[in-house]
Amino acid sequence: MNEFDERIYKLALLVPKGNVASYGQLAAMAGKPQNSRAVGRAMKNAPSGHDIPCHRVVNQNGEIAPSHVFESKKHQRAMLEAEGVVFKSNGKIDMKKSQWKPL
DNA sequence: CACATGACGCAAC
DNA sequence: GGTTGCGCCATGT
Numbered sequence: 001m002n003e004f005d006e007r008i009y010k011l012a013l014l015v016p017k018g019n020v021a022s023y024g025q026l027a028a029m030a031g032k033p034q035n036s037r038a039v040g041r042a043m044k045n046a047p048s049g050h051d052i053p054c055h056r057v058v059n060q061n062g063e064i065a066p067s068h069v070f071e072s073k074k075h076q077r078a079m080l081e082a083e084g085v086v087f088k089s090n091g092k093i094d095m096k097k098s099q100w101k102p103l
Numbered sequence: 104c105a106c107a108t109g110a111c112g113c114a115a116c
Numbered sequence: 117g118g119t120t121g122c123g124c125c126a127t128g129t
Contacts, residue, residue, distance in 0.1 A: 040110035065110040
């Protein structure tokens with residue numbers, strides 16, 4: 001596992017319940033602002049059993065992965081909603097309210 | 104080794 | 117505000 005990926009996982013774990021982080025955000029915090037893609041790749045390659053809330057990691061548009069990534073988009077939406085993440089009428093996440101703001 | 108693809112982001116139109 | 121194009125990095129063929 002690369003150090004970068006490890007940081008991504010750690011950051012994902014740091015995301016509090018009810019909040020979400022964008023790929024670019026994690027990438028920036030990991031030290032590579034332009035490497036947002038690698039974040040997604042890292043999530044995809046994320047090891048199971050590490051309690052990594054990959055569902056809390058979304059894109060800047062407030063959208064979740066296509067669907068084939070998790071069980072389904074609906075499932076993930078329900079999961080996030082259960083955690084307190086605010087969703088807009090269009091089915092996307094209200095980033096303005098739910099985006100994780102690290103201290 | 105070169106090319107194409109992908110859980111993305113941002114600037115430009 | 118939606119769509120298009122380009123950039124960045126890692127992986128697979």
